[in-house]
Amino acid sequence: MAKHDIVIIGGGPAGLAAAVAARKAGIQDILILERDGCLGGILNQCIHNGFGLHTFKEELTGPEYAARYIEMVEAEKIPYKLNTMVIDINKEKEVTVINKEDGLTTIQAKAIILAMGCRERPRGALNIPGYRPAGIYSAGTAQRLMNIEGFSVGKEVVILGSGDIGLIMARRMTLEGAKVKVVAELMPYSGGLKRNIVQCLDDYGIPLKLSHTVVGIEGKERVTGITIAQVGPDRKPIPGTEEHYSCDTLLLSVGLIPENELSRSIGIDMSRITSGPEVNDQLETSAEGVFACGNVLHVHDLVDYVSEEATLAGTNAAEYVRSGEEKSNCHVVELKAENGVRYTVPQTLDVNHMQDQVTVRFRVADVYKDRYISVYYDGVQISKRKKKVLAPGEMEQVVLKKESFGDYPDLKNIVICTEVE
Amino acid sequence: MEVRELICIGCPLGCPLTVRIEGENMEVKGNTCKRGDDYARKEVLSPTRIVTSSVHVNGGELEMVSVKTKQDIPKGKIFEIMEEIRKTAVDAPVAIGDIVIENCAGTGVPIIATKNVARV
Ligand SMILES: Cc1cc2nc3c(=O)[nH]c(=O)nc-3n(C[C@H](O)[C@H](O)[C@H](O)COP(=O)(O)OP(=O)(O)OC[C@H]3O[C@@H](n4cnc5c(N)ncnc54)[C@H](O)[C@@H]3O)c2cc1C
Ligand code: SF4
Numbered sequence: 001m002a003k004h005d006i007v008i009i010g011g012g013p014a015g016l017a018a019a020v021a022a023r024k025a026g027i028q029d030i031l032i033l034e035r036d037g038c039l040g041g042i043l044n045q046c047i048h049n050g051f052g053l054h055t056f057k058e059e060l061t062g063p064e065y066a067a068r069y070i071e072m073v074e075a076e077k078i079p080y081k082l083n084t085m086v087i088d089i090n091k092e093k094e095v096t097v098i099n100k101e102d103g104l105t106t107i108q109a110k111a112i113i114l115a116m117g118c119r120e121r122p123r124g125a126l127n128i129p130g131y132r133p134a135g136i137y138s139a140g141t142a143q144r145l146m147n148i149e150g151f152s153v154g155k156e157v158v159i160l161g162s163g164d165i166g167l168i169m170a171r172r173m174t175l176e177g178a179k180v181k182v183v184a185e186l187m188p189y190s191g192g193l194k195r196n197i198v199q200c201l202d203d204y205g206i207p208l209k210l211s212h213t214v215v216g217i218e219g220k221e222r223v224t225g226i227t228i229a230q231v232g233p234d235r236k237p238i239p240g241t242e243e244h245y246s247c248d249t250l251l252l253s254v255g256l257i258p259e260n261e262l263s264r265s266i267g268i269d270m271s272r273i274t275s276g277p278e279v280n281d282q283l284e285t286s287a288e289g290v291f292a293c294g295n296v297l298h299v300h301d302l303v304d305y306v307s308e309e310a311t312l313a314g315t316n317a318a319e320y321v322r323s324g325e326e327k328s329n330c331h332v333v334e335l336k337a338e339n340g341v342r343y344t345v346p347q348t349l350d351v352n353h354m355q356d357q358v359t360v361r362f363r364v365a366d367v368y369k370d371r372y373i374s375v376y377y378d379g380v381q382i383s384k385r386k387k388k389v390l391a392p393g394e395m396e397q398v399v400l401k402k403e404s405f406g407d408y409p410d411l412k413n414i415v416i417c418t419e420v421e
Numbered sequence: 422m423e424v425r426e427l428i429c430i431g432c433p434l435g436c437p438l439t440v441r442i443e444g445e446n447m448e449v450k451g452n453t454c455k456r457g458d459d460y461a462r463k464e465v466l467s468p469t470r471i472v473t474s475s476v477h478v479n480g481g482e483l484e485m486v487s488v489k490t491k492q493d494i495p496k497g498k499i500f501e502i503m504e505e506i507r508k509t510a511v512d513a514p515v516a517i518g519d520i521v522i523e524n525c526a527g528t529g530v531p532i533i534a535t536k537n538v539a540r541v
Contacts, residue, residue: 047487047535049471061473063487063536067517147475150485175474175503194435198428199470203496388434388453 003108005029005321006314007095009086009262010115012041013303014294014310016069018113021314023076027321031107032073032080033097039073039080040066041117042295043303045144048168050195054304065303089266091287110324111289111317114263114277115310118256118295120165135223139165139253146172154249158226159183160214162190162197164301164393166253171200180204181245184212184228186235189367191255191393193301214250215242223250258296266290273343274298280332281349281358282316283309288326291317298345298361301395305361327353333411340364340371340390340418349400351411357401360416364390368418373398376415377408390418427464431456440465469493473535474506476521481513481538488521489535494528501526513540 005027008015011034019032038044043051046062053059056068073080081099088096095107120138135154137145143165145151155178159166162185170180183201188211190197201208209228215237216227230241258276269278269286276297277285284291293313294306331351335344344362368391372384375398382404390396398416405411427438429452438461441448449461463469471493475485494502502525511521515538522532 044536047475047489048473049489059471061487061489061535064517067537147487148483148485150475150477175472175499176507177503194428195430198430202428203470 001094001106001108004031005110006031006113006317007093007107007109007111008032008113008115009089009095010034010041010117010294010296011036011039011080011082012115012117012294013043013066013069013306014117014296014313015041015113015115016066016073017307017310018115018291018293018314018317019078019080020069020072020076021311022113022318023078023314025315025318025322027318030078032078033084033086033095034080034082035085037082039070039082042140045140045147046168047147048172051303054302055307062303069307086262089262089290091266093289110321111291113310113313113317114285114290114292114296115294115313116259116262116296118258118299120252121255121257133217133219133221133223135219135248136217136250136252139163139169139251142249142251143169143172146176152176154178154247156181156247157249157251158214158228158245158247159251159253161185161253161255162192162208162210163253163255164192164196165256166251167192167196167200169251169253170206171204174204174206178249180206181247182206182228183208184214185210186213186231187211189391189393193393194391213237217250223248226250256295256299258299260296263292263296271298271343271347273337274345276345278347279345281346281354282320283313283346284316284320289317289320291320298343301393305395308359309361331411334413335360336413336415337362338415338417340366340368341373341416342392344416349414351402351405354402356403357399359397359399361395361397362416363392363395364418365392367391371418371420374415374417374419375400376417377405377411378413379415384419425461425465427461429457429460431460468496470496470499472499472502472506474503476506477510478515478538479510479512480540481515482541483536483538486511486515486521486538487535488532490525490528491531491533494525494530498526498528502528502532506532513538 043062043066049061051060051065084099093109120140142153157180215229218225225246229237277292291313293310342365374384375382423442425440429436438451440461449458473489475487478486515534519534520531525532
């Protein structure tokens with residue numbers, strides 16, 4: 001059986017940054033496994049700009065951002081296998097892979113980094129009545145068809161869901177000469193970044209209808225029209241508010257979910273809210289020596305944070321391989337998300353072994369105005385920060401410093417919450 | 422007098438801005454900080470954007486190569502630029518930064534590749 005110190009599953013920005021960090025931390029024997037024919041992951045089809053403002057202080061397109069990390073991986077001579085799909089991992093850290101050259105093989109790893117990214121919610125979950133004619137695509141599929149395969153997707157378009165991919169595709173299709181008639185969003189707010197609403201919809205006069213959903217699809221062979229209706233607070237369509245649009249294409253941008261079949265097969269503890277693994281401050285999952293980063297952990301909107309998180313996972317995996325022994329004298333504290341904070345990553349923190357500081361990332365449950373983000377240690381308020389606007393579409397963070405725990409030798413839990421006053 | 426409603430994209434706050442334009446004079450309201458004022462003035466006087474798209478590659482490992490305008494271009498030129506991009510094809514190999522179109526649509530700005538595509 002082939003043996004490697006660190007095996008990284010996924011060659012997107014998370015996998016690449018983790019690999020570079022692990023190498024910089026002194027691990028020679030690393031292998032990246034990627035099921036696609038090239039490295040870079042989802043960035044290959046994200047040809048728009050807006051990547052890397054934080055990491056490289058310039059605005060790059062997706063492929064350019066990916067290329068920066070691919071160059072680092074090449075410069076460090078870190079081996080990778082393309083067209084190689086991981087089909088199983090187990091607690092003994094045996095990684096089962098399949099590819100054309102070697103067939104089915106198993107690799108023994110000392111540490112594993114999960115970096116499989118996410119996929120789009122399937123349209124089956126949508127429950128739209130009517131036929132299933134041609135011309136209905138998930139926004140990400142349409143993006144790949146247009147940007148990578150050069151395929152023209154449609155001429156008259158309705159988009160359901162205002163996630164970032166949907167917004168980006170509204171602009172992309174408009175630029176290619178299509179008419180995007182409307183973007184309908186079920187929620188009373190958009191799940192996308194404000195910047196994308198301005199630059200992708202407002203710039204081109206594309207209307208965004210909040211609290212609206214698709215109630216009917218027409219056409220047998222190909223879509224010929226879509227009916228949308230307003231929804232009430234219960235998210236059910238309100239009779240009499242129907243509007244009809246003739247179109248040949250419906251794009252669905254209804255959210256992303258972490259790609260976690262493998263994580264489940266190894267029996268890792270999963271978060272019901274993020275749909276990703278639960279991790280400690282080292283980004284280690286409940287399976288010892290198995291780390292996670294990027295969209296497989298929780299869905300990110302900024303690739304810069306993916307790279308930052310992955311760098312941490314790579315460094316910690318390297319440390320794990322080097323020390324090779326279980327930690328003693330742990331003081332594990334639970335992080336709790338309360339009152340408008342939906343989840344935190346990480347979910348636990350080891351006060352005795354943490355770095356000097358730990359960045360805790362989270363999302364809020366709704367759009368809030370003039371609220372504080374507060375941190376409590378065992379019920380005592382440690383910090384509060386005023387935010388004029390909080391929205392589910394924008395990831396938030398708080399930084400916890402190791403020194404702040406000095407006065408709390410018996411700390412049991414940390415609460416992160418929003419507060420009105 | 423003309424009134425324009427904008428949303429500042431300077432930071433996640435996304436302040437709603439109202440710009441009153443009277444001849445040479447402009448008044449910006451609704452901004453929380455100076456950046457909102459700057460953004461509104463630029464948006465009204467000379468809005469610019471980066472345009473990204475992709476063009477066909479002949480003899481490459483991929484069908485398409487992604488491209489962008491090297492600098493910001495005036496917003497009003499977006500569709501002229503797209504028309505030129507749509508008419509263009511390139512021969513592999515292509516490297517990031519290669520000029521695909523010089524002086525696109527008379528803007529003086531070149532279109533450059535944003536992806537490496539090897540020859541096959
Ligand atoms: C449409 C879209 C637009 C975006 N726009 C922006 C933007 O404007 N600015 C910004 O900063 N960020 C943006 N993002 C966010 C950012 O691009 C992502 O968060 C980031 O790419 C996630 O990186 P990742 O490595 O976790 O996942 P991915 O890029 O998805 O990479 C995962 C990789 O793992 C591979 N893989 C999965 N399963 C297996 C397996 N079993 N075996 C082997 N390989 C496997 C996949 O093939 C893939 O290559 C956007 C994201 C999307 C989807
Ligand atoms: S005006 Fe200032 S605070 Fe308001 S969105 Fe713009 S940059 Fe942010």
